[in-house]
Amino acid sequence: MGFQIETGTTVEVLTDVSFRVFPSEIFALVGESGCGKSVTCLALTRLLPSPPARHLGGAVRVGGRDVYRLGPGELRKVRGHGVAYVFQEPATALNPVRRIGPQIAEAVRLHSRRGDPVASRVTELLHAVGIPEPERCARAFPHQLSGGMKQRVALAMALAMKPGILVADEPTTALDVTVQAQILELLRNIRDRSGMAIILVTHDLGIVSETADRVAVMYAGRIVEIAPVDALFRGPRHPYTRALLEAVPRLDTPLSAGLTTIPGRVPTPREYGAGCRFANRCPVAKPTCSKVVPQLKEVVAGHASACLATEGA
Numbered sequence: 001m002g003f004q005i006e007t008g009t010t011v012e013v014l015t016d017v018s019f020r021v022f023p024s025e026i027f028a029l030v031g032e033s034g035c036g037k038s039v040t041c042l043a044l045t046r047l048l049p050s051p052p053a054r055h056l057g058g059a060v061r062v063g064g065r066d067v068y069r070l071g072p073g074e075l076r077k078v079r080g081h082g083v084a085y086v087f088q089e090p091a092t093a094l095n096p097v098r099r100i101g102p103q104i105a106e107a108v109r110l111h112s113r114r115g116d117p118v119a120s121r122v123t124e125l126l127h128a129v130g131i132p133e134p135e136r137c138a139r140a141f142p143h144q145l146s147g148g149m150k151q152r153v154a155l156a157m158a159l160a161m162k163p164g165i166l167v168a169d170e171p172t173t174a175l176d177v178t179v180q181a182q183i184l185e186l187l188r189n190i191r192d193r194s195g196m197a198i199i200l201v202t203h204d205l206g207i208v209s210e211t212a213d214r215v216a217v218m219y220a221g222r223i224v225e226i227a228p229v230d231a232l233f234r235g236p237r238h239p240y241t242r243a244l245l246e247a248v249p250r251l252d253t254p255l256s257a258g259l260t261t262i263p264g265r266v267p268t269p270r271e272y273g274a275g276c277r278f279a280n281r282c283p284v285a286k287p288t289c290s291k292v293v294p295q296l297k298e299v300v301a302g303h304a305s306a307c308l309a310t311e312g313a
């Protein structure tokens with residue numbers, strides 16, 4: 001995926017990003033700010049405004065069909081039924097001057113057959129996302145709800161589409177920890193009940209360990225490690241993943257011992273060099289690392305890492 005930044009100049013933002021997501025799984029995308037998580041999610045259904053965004057190659061298959069080769073009508077179907085989104089700020093999904101009920105009803109109507117009962121489906125959806133008094137909530141305006149409730153409503157609207165894949169981009173970052181835990185539990189429930197696949201974007205490894213089944217670690221527009229969650233936490237292979245894990249506060253280590261932070265910062269796409277993009281921050285980098293692009297290689301079945309320095313380690 002590239003962005004045109006000036007006439008004739010393109011910066012490549014995502015490189016060789018490739019993953020599969022299966023029904024009933026929660027697949028996490030994790031990495032520091034600016035590493036390409038949101039661009040990846042938006043690229044899935046061609047939601048990046050183009051220009052400046054440009055698809056440089058590769059396929060996104062939803063139900064076997066390449067999203068980048070679909071005509072407008074079929075693309076609308078993918079956006080309508082295939083892939084639904086919830087974002088960090090639930091207010092973006094809601095019209096501030098309309099009551100909740102009619103907003104969800106509209107989403108329901110778009111995705112049901114004529115004659116289907118809409119009102120009962122709205123109540124059912126609000127109930128499904130754990131809203132205690134669905135009828136009362138349906139009469140409320142968005143500003144009358146707490147942040148957590150608004151995120152539940154945004155989820156209800158996404159579920160109205162009966163999507164095969166739900167993309168949740170930092171859905172709990174704006175919420176306090178208690179509410180955050182409730183929303184994550186709700187996502188797990190939704191997955192259990194519906195068999196939907198969920199792509200969960202977060203920069204929080206704690207959330208990954210508690211919520212996800214598999215995880216892809218992104219760095220500077222590439223996936224550097226991909227693994228089942230247990231395997232990643234038990235045996236992280238990539239130095240970037242290891243550094244991220246060392247930067248997580250732990251209850252068994254006194255804070256006075258200090259948190260390890262990763263020196264430096266994520267390069268912007270204009271700064272991507274040849275070779276491994278993490279090389280200049282990497283504690284184990286070898287001279288070849290800044291010259292040769294490391295490929296994702298399976299270290300054990302289902303667990304792949306892209307690092308020359310730790311290959312075979």
Ligand SMILES: Nc1ncnc2c1ncn2[C@@H]1O[C@H](COP(=O)(O)OP(=O)(O)OP(=O)(O)O)[C@@H](O)[C@H]1O
Pocket residue numbers: 003013031032033034035036037038039040052203267268269
């Ligand atoms: N419209 C755009 N034009 C140019 N560059 C962009 C555009 N949108 C995103 N980028 C760049 O693409 C890179 C990836 O951005 P992205 O928003 O996907 O990061 P992220 O991993 O979601 O970060 P965060 O955790 O902060 O949400 C960044 O370097 C960003 O500056």
Ligand SMILES: [Mg+2]
Pocket residue numbers: 037038039169
């Ligand atoms: Mg983002």
